[in-house]
Amino acid sequence: MRIARQMVLLLALGIATFVTTAQATLLACPFCSAPSLTFSEQLATADAAVLVQWVSAKKGNAFDDDGLALEDTTKLIPDRTTYKITQVLRNTKDKTLEKGQKIELARFRSGKKGDLFLILGTQGNELEWGSPIEVTETSFNYIAQAPSPESDQQKRLAYFLKFLEFPDEMIANDAYAEFANAPYKDIAQLADQLPREKLAGWITNDDTPATRLGLYGLLLGLCGKESDAELMQNKITEETEQFRLGMDGIIGGYLLLSGEEGLKVIEQTKFVKNPDKKVPFSETYAAMQALRFVWKYADDRFEPERLRQSMRILLERPELADLVIADLARWKDWSVLEQLMALYDSEEYNVPSVKRAIVRYLLTCSKDDRQGEDIQPPPRAADAEKALAVLRQKDPRTVKEAERFFIIN
Incomplete structure (x- = not known):
């Protein structure tokens, strides 16, 4: 399982984008493959x-x-x-x-x-x-007619929008790259100009290049209707054992359309362990990426605690635990502190990366909301300090390694 995870993560890093654990650097399209020079x-x-x-x-x-x-x-x-x-x-x-x-x-x-x-x-x-x-x-x-990079971004994207899936592959690839390079906020402002029916067709067309599906899923999420959410749900919940490119963007777009009801579907089909139905790691990871996306960009559609609740489910997946713990720390979810201390000694989670993630979670929590050295830390910060003291006695080497490159996100 650890090898499978590494292979998927390496593939995701090579193909996507702006689509990995470097979440804080999502300056371009969140679900597009690595941007190229247009x-x-x-x-x-x-x-x-x-x-x-x-x-x-x-x-x-x-x-x-x-x-x-x-x-x-x-x-x-x-x-x-x-x-x-x-x-x-x-x-x-x-x-x-x-x-x-x-x-x-x-x-x-x-x-x-x-x-x-x-x-x-x-x-x-x-x-x-x-x-x-x-x-x-x-x-x-x-x-020759393309607007220059110095032009108004909305006018630029409106121009390139017309050439997505253009018959000339050179043109279509370049138009896609322009969207891949564009900040999400600029893409979102184009919602009323997006070709909804075409996007739905591209997502379901087997001939659509897989590398573009993430973008098209995101775009359909910005302009779609209830019927489009159903179409996307059907694609998301298809049984598969294959690595499916673009699922992170399709799930992200689906969540934009479906809100909390869609989040429940994702939890049940991608997050919750089901002994009768094994979900490929790549599918769960794609859904995790989509969850990160809505946390960052769709805070008007989801309550933060509801998204934390979804992310906490993934603590049941040892192969994802280090990434999940890092996200919960960034999201300031201190409710799992005791749970993480219990996991620290669990054989199933006895992996250096997970242990370091737990230590960094505690370090982040211990420094949360401090205004100065003379200010009394909040209760959770005090609990984290006590937990760190325990780990320093029990596993000083791991704590030292985790502290060495510790930076609060």
Whole structure:
């Protein structure tokens, strides 16, 4: 189980986002895969950008017939590819760039006459061109017309919204990346413009790229109706043994739509242990991520204590205990102090990461609401101090390790 958990967490870290235990850094879309540099961002940082047509290419002689590097560099002829500028999209420094001008790059790129490429340049002592990006007229126009990163964020997202699931994969991927990079508050303000029916269709369509499902689940949660909540519940509660990408966003969107009734469904289907129905770790972890999301962003829809109650259920899952304890400490849920002390000596929870999490929970509680050294700490803080004293006697090494990098979130 511990190995399964590690594999899922590593996969989640590699794919998602802004979607891991680094909860405090959720500056971008909470359920999107790792944001990439979009075309508009690349364009904004370039000194020059030109649309070019492929003209010709010629291989050099850097290697001999046996594939060995040419020893006599005086005879070296580099690879060459020639392009002709058809449009100057951006030019901040080199005013000599103009339509019809030829650019020769010291690299070989096969092609045929008329093939279109976007080339970005950086001005140093001279203009240095990057690798050509193959484009079509459609994708180039998409890039050229996209609002710059300095533009109003709502106008920008409204533009990219039209290109989610666009037939041209390059465009669709870039539009998704713009949402992946956008703060949740800006995405939420777009609710009245979201294509509800399309989102519902994308979520249930097996051809939708799995990496985008988290975003689409979140968007549907912002604009959906009761029927959409039912659709999402059906997808969430499907029996599966597979790792399903995007379930955190779908569950998060579902909770936005369904409120406390939906939270009960998630508790029963993803959190509560059921000997007759084993829930994959990845599903429970995705639901935990969604719970963190509503704590941070949907405090107007859920009472804090109700969310704490849900998180406390997960203390029954040893494989998640260290993460749960850290969240309860951040959420200032001091009601489980005695329970955690009991778990400390439990064989099932005898894992260094869990023990350190318990110590850090106690450290956080002991410092809660202190205004100064001369102020009497609140009752729970005093209880935490006593519990820490017990652990310092019983397990000084673990306490020392936990204190070493202790920071109150």
